[in-house]
Amino acid sequence: MERATVAGYELTIVVPPSYGQTGKRYPVLYVQDQGDVIMQSLNYIERLFRTNELDELIFVAIAPHDRRHDYTPWRAKGLLPNTPDFGGNGLAYLTDVAERIKPYVDRTYATLPEAEHTGIGGCSFGGLISLYALYYFPGVFGKLALISASFWYEDLVSDMSGRKIESDPRIYMYVGELEGVYKTNIQRDMVPLTKKAHALLLETGVKKEKLKFETDPEGTHDDLFFSPRMIEALRWLFGKGKQGGGSRNHSR
DSSP states (O other): OEEEEETTEEEEEEOOTTTTTSOEEBOEEEESGGGHHHHTTHHHHHHHHHTTSBOOOEEEEEOOSOHHHHTOSSEEOOSSTTSOOEEOOHHHHHHHIIIIIHHHHHHHSOBOOSGGGEEEEEETHHHHHHHHHHHHOTTTOOEEEEESOOTTSTTHHHHHHTOOOOSOOEEEEEEETTTTTTOOSGGGGHHHHHHHHHHHHHHTTOOGGGEEEEEETTOOSSHHHHHHHHHHHHHHHHBTTOTTOSOEEOOO
16 A cells, blocks of 8 residues: 655555556546445455456545535535535546646556556545546546445436547446435435436446446445445446456556
8 A cells, every 4th residue: 555645635655465466457446435445345355356356456535625626627506504615626536647647547557557457436525526437538547436426416317418438438337216315416416317317327338238327226325335435436347357347468
């Protein structure tokens, strides 16, 4: 596990067990929110690597400056009267990830830099901004892990309906059926809006066989459910035999 600061963002880079021993290059997953859901599952993920159930990959965990700003695609009012507004700095954040952080990682580590080997993902707002990586930088990120992404965000679904997906991404989506059940604001529509977003992704260009959508009847908006679903996302996106997964030899 190594740390670096790039474009003002603190990164934690986790390389797989065989790194530096086999002369291979590896796929990369960029993860929001300091990669919390990955960090608390590293022992299990390493077991999947060692038992060849999952192709080895590099994780790049990014700590946001302020997730209310970095992870939102446009400005919106706060959900409660006395809470801060959302800053809508998502494009600037993703530009730093795509044009500054990723080039640093590709220069420094033995990566497979192509979009088909490059994933981005997160939970809640982290999943929301990962979706917009598909729209803003389709030639950079070819795999998406959208775990309980904030599809309730103001005007999000209508914005999705106006976009055409020209790339060929592989996407994993998840939402718990109880997310938003106790909310009285716009978040109460989390589940139906996520299902609408799933339908829109198919309608606007994602191939059915490359989009996996799962729910959990007991699922609430908590890490208790996020971490296992991120593991499922890894299996779907980078599991053995998945298109774009794997590693190849390199010389340094």
